[in-house]
Amino acid sequence: MDSAAIDRFEASRRRLASLAYRLLGSAADAEDAVQDTYLRWQAADRERVEVPEAWLTRVVTNLCLDRLRSAQARHERAVGAWLPEPLLEGDPMLGPADTFEQRESVSLAVLTLMERLSPVERAAYVLREAFSYPHAEIAGFLGITESASQQHVHRARRRIAAERRGGDEVDPAFARRIVEEFLVAATSGRTERLVALLTADATVISDGAGLARRLLRYETRERVASYARAGFKPTAAKRRLAGGSPAFHIALVNGSPAVLAVIDDRVVGAGVFEVSDGKVASLYGIAATDRLARLDEAWRQYESDAPAVHTW
Template identity: 85%
Template sequence: MDSADIDRFEAGRGRLASLAYRLLGSAADAEDAVQDTFLRWQAADRAQVEVPEAWLTKVATNLCLDRLRSAQARHERAAGAWLPEPLLEGDPMLGPADTFEQRESVSLAVLTLLERLSPVERAVHVLREVFSYPHAEIAAILDITESASQQHAHRARRRVVAERRGGTDVDPASARRIVEEFLSAATSGRTERLVAMLTADATLVSDGAGLAKRLLRYDTPERVAAVLRAGFRPTPAKRRLAGGSPALHTALVNGSPAVVAVVEGRVVGTVVFEVSDGKVASLRGIAAPARLTRLDETWRRHEPDAPVVPAW
């Protein structure tokens, strides 16, 4: 390829990566999909490609659909061991963030909801709601009819809206306040303080630091508060598992308030909050090292505020 062909691809790399991340919920898989798209671009008869952006979008989208349909992906998701990969605020893979809908589309809550859609519904929803593609172009990308695209979009939007509990935009100052209040309540030894911060239908999902075969799920404010209080009680065993005594920072992860646990500059876990009407509606704890690779890499280039808890 000449430099112009490479430049055409690189000009769209960020958009392709953010599209792939929304479709796959995994930064590592999204990077692989973008690299495979580049290889297809390299091998293509580029003189016959009239609109490179449309061609690249079609290839990347369909590569993502192939991954979603693969036996490995179906097994992982069906086994109940899957959570979206968390990304730190400012990561370019989060993509467009001009509207609330675009920002919400990368929240862990919405990425989890998208798992309940079929691969085609998920692709139509993302292309339409996030990237504002008209149905005629979506139909061409997915090799379906325009009416089918409209039907998929309607079904997907109806399901997402019906099951979405209504998150809110959170700025860094608000995120820090929420996390500080949470950590104070979690370490106070009084579950009633935590219960007061939770919605009536609050939930907690954890990957068990990657040690559990299935996700650990808890509901009811009392049960969630009890698990959180126990989980945030430091013990020698937990410190050994983390590789030291973590500093607990606040951050925005996928646009939501989060606790980020860091040992000697290395991210060892995060708890991401979904806030609704001033209370915590859900929490997702992620500590499996394989799910923290990109968050850790981004954190090392990040200049965080002073930790809320310098040594846990």
């Protein structure tokens, strides 16, 4: 390819990556999809491409749909066995964040709920909510009618809204204070205070420190509080498993406040919170090494605040 064709692709790379991440929930898979799109662009008869941005969007979208429809992906991503890959604040793959819909579409809560949608529903929803494409263009990308695009987006919105816990926009500074208070209560063993900080229908979804074959799910305030208290309680066995005594930092992950467990500048666990009505509505616990690789790499370049809890 000549330099102009390369520059045209590179100008779209970040947007393509953030689209692919929203569709796949995996940074590694998103990077693969973008690279495959580049190879298609390299081999294309580019003189016949009237609108390169639209062509590239259609290609990366359909490559992602192929991945979502594959037998391997259906097995790996079975509901109850898979969580999205968390991304640290500032990661370009998080993409546009100018509107509430754009920010919500990349939250772990919505990315998890989108697993319940069909691949086409998910694509139509993301293209509309996160990237504001008109239904006529979405129809062209997906090879469906404009009416079908409208129906897919409507169904996706309805299904996500029906299962979404909270979902209202919360002031980041306020949400951070709630999470800081939650962390202090959990590490100090104040179970009653933990319960008071949780919504009535609070939920935890966890990968069991990266060891469970299926996700662990806890409901009711009492069970969620017990999980948090047990998870943050320091023990010699946990220190051996983690490879040391972590410090706990507060950061933004996928637009939500999170607690990161860090040992020697290495992220060994992440708890991502959803706050609603001044309380914690849900908590996503992720410790599997492969799910934290990109976040861990970004953390090494991140100018973090002092730990909220210095030692475990």
